[in-house]
Amino acid sequence: MTGLGLSESKVQVDPLIACFRCGVCCTEYQVNLSLTEGQRIADRLGLAWGEFLNRYVDKNWPGIKNFLLRKRNGACVFLERMEGSKVTRCRIHAFRPSSCMDWVPSLYRRECQGGLAKYWGLAVSPPGQLKGSTENVREFCDLLESLVTCNPQDLN
Numbered sequence: 735m736t737g738l739g740l741s742e743s744k745v746q747v748d749p750l751i752a753c754f755r756c757g758v759c760c761t762e763y764q765v766n767l768s769l770t771e772g773q774r775i776a777d778r779l780g781l782a783w784g785e786f787l788n789r790y791v792d793k794n795w796p797g798i799k800n801f802l803l804r805k806r807n808g809a810c811v812f813l814e815r816m817e818g819s820k821v822t823r824c825r826i827h828a829f830r831p832s833s834c835m836d837w838v839p840s841l842y843r844r845e846c847q848g849g850l851a852k853y854w855g856l857a858v859s860p861p862g863q864l865k866g867s868t869e870n871v872r873e874f875c876d877l878l879e880s881l882v883t884c885n886p887q888d889l890n
């Protein structure tokens with residue numbers, strides 16, 4: 735990341751930010767997956783298809799060739815958040831559904847801005863500057879640095 739003035743409470747960052755795992759999109763939306771995707775995930779979890787349906791699929795959805803993942807505690811059934819933590823963990827990150835893989839985080843997305851505000855106390859100005867207390871900005875930038883230098887596999 736370039737141009738960070740960590741002693742200030744405003745920093746310029748690339749709007750195409752790495753996913754900082756706030757979990758807002760995994761909470762707001764309910765993931766639709768195809769039969770093939772569902773079977774692939776069941777295989778990776780080592781579950782029989784019926785068991786997968788029982789545990790992870792929303793029984794209120796009438797689909798036969800596509801499904802909705804269940805929600806638990808208001809979020810995707812695969813989302814985990816440690817008590818008091820600002821970041822979440824997807825239990826199937828390495829083989830998550832395509833709609834999750836296709837999600838492009840951005841400083842200009844409403845969901846990402848919601849996560850920044852809720853968990854980090856940060857706002858985004860129109861030119862793409864993060865604004866907040868120096869402590870919060872510094873802590874968030876440290877997280878961003880670690881996310882871009884580590885393999886997504888490491889996040890599981």
Ligand code: SF4
Pocket residue numbers: 759760765810811812813814823824825826827830831834
């Ligand atoms: S499968 Fe993983 S990435 Fe997709 S919504 Fe659920 S927790 Fe989020």
